Amino acid sequence: MAWPGNPTEERAIHAARSPQFRRGGARTLTVLAAAAVLAAGALGPADAIESDDTITVAYRGHEFTVPASWQVVDLDKDPDACVRFDRHALYLGTPGDQQNCPAGATGRTEALLIQPGSGGGTTVTENRTAGTYRVTADGIIVTATYGEDRTKIQDILGKAGLPVAAAQKGPTAGAPEAAALPADATSFRGEGFDACTAPGQSAMDAWRDDSDYGAVGVYIGGINRACAQTHLTAGWLRTQYANGWRFFPLYVGRQPTSDGGSCGGGCAAITDPVPEGTEAADDAAKQAAALGFGKGTVIYDDLENYTPGGSLTSQVLAYLDAYTKRLHKLGYRSGAYGNTSSLVTDLVANKSRVTLPDVIHFARWDGRSTTADSSIPASQWAKHQRIHQYLGDRTETHGDVTISIDRDRLDVD
Structure with a gap:
């Protein structure tokens, strides 16, 4: 899966696929490839390094490694893209005002939405009933959903340095009731x-x-x-x-x-x-x-x-x-x-x-x-x-x- 980006970014993806980078295995591969590309200069707000098995995306100082089969969507470039949690995908940026969503979409699987945030510190909440983690960390807000594979999402968040083990539990953990509508x-x-x-x-x-x-x-x-x-x-x-x-x-x-x-x-x-x-x-x-x-x-x-x-x-x-x-x-x-x-x-x-x-x-x-x-x-x-x-x-x-x-x-x- 190629990440839409600039020529430097495309070189990073090519480097990640080259034989000399495969010898360390998929996980090591993405780290080595990322280091090589970062040494060449800044890539922009969201960059991807891809291996045969995974793709590592850097966004606002954080790195997320997901299966290479997942779709990666840059919402800054495609603001009308529908952010859907019924398919494996990684969404980066702020969803647009007029998302092009199908009316009848239903279902839930492993997916992530990573939006810009302003707060410092890290908080993690989990709603087991809805299969959802919500994370606020330095510069980002993450919504991570899961269907049958909760451990996959825990692994992705954990490797990104987000402490899922310390998640507050509950449907609206940390969210107070709002004033009632008429x-x-x-x-x-x-x-x-x-x-x-x-x-x-x-x-x-x-x-x-x-x-x-x-x-x-x-x-x-x-x-x-x-x-x-x-x-x-x-x-x-x-x-x-x-x-x-x-x-x-x-x-x-x-x-x-x-x-x-x-x-x-x-x-x-x-x-x-x-x-x-x-x-x-x-x-x-x-x-x-x-x-x-x-x-x-x-x-x-x-x-x-x-x-x-x-x-x-x-x-x-x-x-x-x-x-x-x-x-x-x-x-x-x-x-x-x-x-x-x-x-x-x-x-x-x-x-x-x-x-x-x-x-x-x-x-x-x-x-x-x-x-x-x-x-x-x-x-x-x-x-x-x-x-x-x-x-x-x-x-x-x-x-x-x-x-x-x-x-x-x-x-x-």
Whole structure:
């Protein structure tokens, strides 16, 4: 994998591949090659030395060694690149205001985003439920995600001199709860959209002025949340609320299967539904509170499409039942996103066996902007308790800003 750069950098990569540098092995090789190149002069803010097995990238005084098969993305050169954690990649720089993200990306694997930072000292936190490390160190902020290979990320961070063993544990370790948004922040009747990553301010302003949308779905967390959320902060939400936007917070927890639907990097699947559903609710509530979504907010667990029946249906229902019960104990309301042919079918057929979510967010891409659907009895979720995702994976442009979205009709109090 060649790193896009200047001729000096290209010589460094060539040197790393030359036979005389291979004799020391992949790890030693990258260090020797780096030393040779640094002696020739400064290479710039982000430089790469590559071997057959690994690539070592220097960024703002820190070095990160990752598998050579990983994609390396310079966000300063490509600010619209989508920062995705469902594929092996190393992202360097500040994500742009208008990332080109697919609306339906889902999944989680080993990946890193390294952004410029200003603080001194080092702090490391880990959210095991979401498979994420967050590091602040001299001049950088690192978001490191993992799916099945937590030790790979620990190894990368450890070799970069970042003390993962001393990580604070917890969904929002070190992050206080934000002041609660007004109670109507998640109440809305009308057109909405959801995008994989929260758009930047200029994009939100353009769509507010030039579209019929009034609500936006934001992905607040979960082990299978694929896209980075660099814009999604308590401050961002308060600004959008003041500008007239309303919200539906989505949580991408464990999925019915590990290889189905839109999971690009493979999904963390439901294996032990009751404790996993409870854990997801605990994490969702803490992520919501850190963003300013107060008690009473509906938090929608995203369950992608599956084939209902047998043990799979039992797992999904047990997971969602535990999620809903736990959210209720924490003072939040439960929402569930799913397809009319899978999750909705199972919930309707088993309504007496489970604690139903308070609001249903159902997907049927029929182009009908209505919350009525033949799969849902008129008596269920009848009191402003529905969202219909009626178009998906579409690209729209408003105010000269293009975003890949799913389109929704909301009727939620």
